[in-house]
Amino acid sequence: AQSVTQPDIHITVSEGASLELRCNYSYGATPYLFWYVQSPGQGLQLLLKYFSGDTLVQGIKGFEAEFKRSQSSFNLRKPSVHWSDAAEYFCAVGLMEYGNKLVFGAGTILRVKS
């Protein structure tokens, strides 16, 4: 069955430090891949997506992610974290042949310390 694993439940980084959030997926083909961010009490905002082509994708708010087929990974990175980045981050796999549904990871809570 398709699944998405985010191994880190919580991550704490200092403001200005770099960030990497891990995401691994289990799926037979190359899926569509997404990172969403959810601030407390808010909906889900799309940070970036990978459909095909260049494996390094740029998103909003200075985030980027790299698709590595050999590792079935799609890790999210940011070179310098801001206090406003504190939120929960969800990696998701998009499955066209299953009604276009998204399968989400369990999320990673990012805390930023000043």
Add this chain to the structure above:
Amino acid sequence: DTAVSQTPKYLVTQMGNDKSIKCEQNLGHDTMYWYKQDSKKFLKIMFSYNNKELIINETVPNRFSPKSPDKAHLNLHINSLELGDSAVYFCASSPSENTEAFFGQGTRLTVV
């Protein structure tokens, strides 16, 4: 000019009641969804509709009945509410050609 809007934002109700959540999207998308986010923040799809046709029903109890009057609207009706139905329900939409979903702000349902 909100892209995906759902109402109400908060819903507190007693066990056994029936309630509805409404969703509308102005993105021109063909596909709409309901997702449930439980108390551990885990997100799971419940239903998807494409052009008013049910595509996914992800083993959701039949107390939950989605209705799509047109492709811009997908409402969720819940009968005989139970404590375990307490969650945040998100509506979303995407184009048919990919799975890039745009989410509403969520409806926090609390059953007491």
